[in-house]
Amino acid sequence: MNQMLRVPREETSLRERATQTLRKAILDGHFAPGQKLSERELCEDLDVSRSCVREALQHLQAEGLITIIPHRGPEVTTISAQEVRDIYEVRANLESLAGRNFANNASPEQIQALRAKLTELAEPDVAEDRSTMLTVKNQFYDILIEGCGNLVAGQMLQQLNNRVTVLRRISMSQPGRFANTLKELDAIVTAIENRDGDTAARLCAEHVQKAVDNVLRSMQA
Known part of the structure; x- marks a missing residue:
């Protein structure tokens, strides 16, 4: 097995849980459309690393739930x-x-x-x-x-x-x-x-x- 392709299971699980938790918070209306999200606060609330939060945000951006604005950071997507x-x-x-x-x-x-x-x-x-x-x-x-x-x-x-x-x-x-x-x-x-x-x-x-x-x-x- 190529050791370079192995994914740390604990880290993967944390990323998945962070993504699922953020997704549910958005779908449940905990975060409103247009609301800015602080990576630091999300790290504290989710009790995960900044890299986990960033990967979760990128995943949700691909789903259309998060918009990452240059020089401003992430916010909940507003749908026109x-x-x-x-x-x-x-x-x-x-x-x-x-x-x-x-x-x-x-x-x-x-x-x-x-x-x-x-x-x-x-x-x-x-x-x-x-x-x-x-x-x-x-x-x-x-x-x-x-x-x-x-x-x-x-x-x-x-x-x-x-x-x-x-x-x-x-x-x-x-x-x-x-x-x-x-x-x-x-x-x-x-x-x-x-x-x-x-x-x-x-x-x-x-x-x-x-x-x-x-x-x-x-x-x-």
Whole structure:
């Protein structure tokens, strides 16, 4: 074995934990868009070295969650209205494809799992906790991606997921949005249960369009 290629396991684990912790803090809204981040303070809060923090920030920059500005340092990425439209346009096409393929290709067990996750999402204790609600909704989409049978579409949706999660937090702040979301997802799952790929695809696209409309309204407000 080439010793030069060996990665210290403890150091790798620290970098991964630092990245995961920072990612979760951003997705949970602990850090706001545009907020500047101090490497020194992050080192103290995470109890890791500056090199670990820098590598975590670089990783999150690649995910679009962090922007590193020359001579100013890192800050939480602010997404413009045009970027929101671009992200959701891509998401609408990918989710439409995923919905159609899931309806046509998913196993009965996967369809049951999708319905069960939607039922969980509708539970009062989940709906009342924003962080839990976003986690369960992400799990709903994980099932959809896994059962759609298109690895490329699934990978692209997962790459978008972190930025979409930030925007979902904004969208869900609109009064009545969560109740409407449950109705929209229920219609999608019903179409999938009926193996109606065309309807599932159309409803997925409509759901994403309503989500982007809510995000843009919240940003304007």
